[in-house]
Amino acid sequence: MTRLRAIPASLAILAIALSLAGLACLLPDNPYQRWQLLHGTMFDEARWIYERCHYDPAPIDIAVIGSSRTRQGVNAPRLQAELAARGIRVNVVNFSVLSPGRGTDLAIVKEVVATKHPRLIILGIQEKPDRNGHAAYKYLADAATIVHPGFGREFGYLADVGYLPFRQLRLFLARLAPGQSGLRAKFDPALYAGSTVDTTGTTRVDGEVKFKGDDPAPEDLLYEEKQGWEARKGSDDSLPKALRDYAVADERRYVALITSLAKADGAKVAFLYVPYFGGPSVPFNPQIYQGLGPIWSADFVSDHPEWYADVVHLTRTGARSLTDWLVAPVAATLAASPPEAPAGAAHP
């Protein structure tokens, strides 16, 4: 029987596999194709976000970025129209995506800051930051950021890095053969959704309902959901005291990165708090955001069951109320920081 140096050979196999994984991470990709990876999923708007930043010449003055709460809560076209009615001609987009977690927000902020230099970034916050990372992050963020996000990420890091070799290999092949990959290499204006999109209400992807947000939930169901929500994650004391700070470390670090990136580009940052139905009027950890920007608490919505599609998301009507309320603080903030250069010709 063959003589073997079995343990070194086994280690060599593992080392080769690991090296190939490392090499795969270095494969170049087309970022436009990367932002299409989630097409057809609940994060379908990722492609539009990239197209809006890179292929639409209209500037972006105000970008709303956050989770489903701000996605369902802020009607960007309405905000733009209401500001215009006050004589403030700006372009507003809502780049919030479903599901909480900050990594994707950072990826979006990077795109919008690099391409559109917005004047104001409104960052959605909730009573307790989610500590599990955003599901779309590993698909959208560039490879370098995933490998080295700028700090030691506590949650989801291994899962994100573990996905990278496959993603880069797929994107590399898609670059070579876009027709077979289903990922378009070039922008098609015919498929573009437009400069601003109303993200509130019911969301459909390819005709399939991904999120129901047109009608209010029955009130008794809402109270029942509220109890369940609070039992699961509605309080700040579910972790031992020593671990609480650790649990919000991702949020603190990401928010610091986002604000420093925005401010370095001359943008102001404000935090928009949209509470769940009957939720507290301020987030549990306001100290994370204090000093980085004002916190605008939309706590007035929380005792209006008729505005909630479920315990955490507003209906289209609720979003209209929140958007109308948002006009004043946004206008005040813009007034306090007039644009350095005249607004772009592409303003509506």
Next chain:
Amino acid sequence: MLFNSFIFIFGFLPPTLLVFYLLGRFNQTWAKIALTVLSLAFYTWWRPIHLPILLFSIVFNYVIGGFIQRAYAAERTTAVRVWLTLGILVDLGMLGWFKYANFVVDNINLTGVNLTLAAIALPLAISFFTFQKIAYLIDSAQGLAGKVSFVDFSLFAAFFPQLIAGPIVHYQEVVPQLRQRIFARLRGRNLLIGLVMFAMGLFKKTVVADTLAIYANPMFAAAHAGHTVGLAYGWLAAVTYTLQLYFDFSGYSDMAIGLGRMLGVKLPLNFHSPLRAASISDYWRRWHMTLQRFLVAYVFQPLSLPLNRFVIMRDMTGWSAFAIGVAIPVFVTFVAIGVWHGAGWTFALFGVMHAAYICTNEAWREWGQQRRRRLRRAGRTVAEAGPASLLAYHVLTLMAVMFANVLFRAKTVGDAVSVWGGMTGFHGLAGEVPGFAWALPVVIVLCALVVFLAPNTQQIMGRFDPAYNWDEWKSVGRAPLSWTWKPNLAGLAFAGAALFFGVIFIERGQAVFLYFNF
């Protein structure tokens, strides 16, 4: 827990190997107990509520097996029969209840009776571990399984590499290995060979089978949705699924054998290039080999022997002898194989189709033998089958397998009829192929080249005695292309690449192994 999951590969396997071999340095029994507990944890991960069923099966069969062995040693034949019957009835009763009760009630209700039975969740792997236990009881009754400690028996019954989807192992294959003095002592050779086989199996599953699934699933879903199945569509669906099924289950079996080897246990082969078979009998000798040998040993032979005795005693000849001596045991065995896979008419008919194939094959063989005898008596020589005939045998076998696999995959018999209609040209040449991509023919050609020309996993690992029964198979079905793995630069690069692709393709989306459904 799936073998093709990060939690298994990075979270379960390394600590299991570490704990097992660390304990094995000091005390073999502790290592066995630890491996048994970890195997039960592996099973529990999927659906904890079904753990008591597995535990009951282990304890019950250990106790009954002990009774049978003692009765056998004391030559108390009646007691052996009584305990064996009781054991098999309880095992089959459990399997029948969990797997077939809903099916039976649904079919009784078709006659107008209104029986109600809540949906019964199928415990993972019940078909596999039940057959393993029945084999143990029968082996005990035949004196092939001797006294065994509860620790050894528990490990034999729960050993995670083979627990979920086989290979279905016999007592005498595994327990003697567990009793060896070197068991639980780290041997780098086992780790290396196991790792390479695992990597190849993982590649077959996540890269090849799951790619084929991307194409096969929508095609069968479209047939189910009522799309017209044309000639091209029908054949694409059948070919794609046949390749998917082969790479999926043989990939799983390679992983199981590799994992067993990492833990110092050689498991028997489950696949030996069945798609290269030149007859349907040969195909079944090489496809899901451990299930086939189980049913041949415990269903076919016990039926065939008395029936053939009956035929001889009655001086029966010709078709009546064939019908009783061959057709009846073949049909019973293959319908058992069919319904073992699932409670449904598609599976039963799948068994009937293969039984018909086997009977045709046997009749053809018998006719050929008679013809050769006649020619010899007439003083003429009988020509061996030429290349064209051999090719025709291969093609015919493959086509028969693909036709039957359509039934195996289809949700309903109606769906299968629709795909068959396409394959036979009844729905025209074109039909519709929803979502057809030109990558599919390329994938099929590549897979076909591997299937027909390349050596299989055990042939690649042939110089390292890769499986328990390798000696029986090492000279069977040699591939046109030959390559054996060596731990040189090319071999290490091959294994490293297989592992790399196998692991990263998990991220495409985990798909359960097709045989997890059984």
